[in-house]
């Protein structure tokens with residue numbers, strides 16, 4: 349029985365291809381009209397639709413630590429304006445660098461629109477270098493693809509280019525410089541491009557957009573170093589390193605979507621969420637059909653791709669959200685240190701201290717203590733630098749920096765302002781074991 353079904357479907361597919369082939373032969377077909385049965389990124393056929401309106405046609409995306417690019421409608425077209433320029437950007441309190449971004453921000457503002465919208469995007473170049481902007485994952489005419497030299501002339505300093513195309517799909521996408529990528533992306537020239545479905549099958553209550561990227565900024569330096577190939581020391585969510593990341597606040601039982609994109613130079617990132625599991629519902633190629641979705645607690649986001657996840661935030665608390673690569677939850681880590689784990693440094697740290705005023709040995713057994721020492725004022729770090737890890741939490745110092753943020757799930761909240769630390773119900777927090785408990789349970793210490 350299933351065999352017969354399969355062959356029927358195959359026959360239909362072949363028929364569909366034949367129709368598409370005929371269209372191409374007639375010279376009028378394109379990726380936009382051919383092979384629609386393979387498209388999981390469309391809820392309507394390409395065509396002219398009225399500009400989708402926030403609140404009505406979609407629930408606007410939240411970009412933690414970021415903003416959405418405003419637009420105006422002119423003759424039924426959504427008009428945006430991106431300005432590529434140098435920006436003083438703070439990664440976390442204590443570390444600011446001269447980066448390249450858009451509209452005064454690093455990364456650029458999130459572009460948000462609806463499947464079926466027609467968009468016109470002006471790009472003004474206020475850098476001292478030529479540039480070109482690529483719309484990553486979008487199905488569009490070749491000449492609008494933004495690869496410098498290949499699909500268009502470079503946008504020279506002072507020039508403004510005009511891109512225009514219909515949005516024939518929905519999904520989680522990106523934009524980024526596609527000229528001198530190694531330099532321009534290392535300096536921050538990227539942003540998210542979110543396209544909502546014209547006819548959504550479901551809505552979420554909170555829809556977050558997070559761009560992952562990596563930087564090399566030597567302690568005390570004022571500019572990211574684009575020449576770095578392996579040893580990145582600032583790892584960011586939306587260009588912020590913890591404790592500079594803004595928490596994501598949701599009301600308990602809300603449906604939550606996270607769109608996570610990665611435009612790091614060389615690193616993939618396993619994006620991990622605590623306290624919940626989620627479904628992987630899409631990539632930058634489109635939506636994953638319901639029957640093919642799979643559950644995860646960690647999803648690998650390869651360089652140059654996006655993953656969209658959804659879950660119901662039914663578990664109240666303060667939940668860590670972070671890259672699971674342990675060196676990616678560190679700030680300005682030096683990787684050329686000797687291994688001091690297990691070494692008693694007390695003898696020579698006194699001797700070195702006599703020679704180098706202010707010298708303090710790194711604790712080989714607890715590297716995370718670095719942040720604590722800096723916070724307490726025991727240890728000086730260079731100007732314009734942040735300690736390797738963390739910030740003070742409700743119980744102790746949190747030993748993570750970099751690609752780390754918080755999902756704060758609270759019952760009954762009416763505001764998405766940071767609600768402070770979670771107050772756990774009594775007897776639901778790990779604590780020091782009492783001697784009588786240890787004895788009673790027969791634990792030998």
Ligand SMILES: [Cu+2]
Nearest residue numbers: 617671673676
């Ligand atoms: Cu990572």
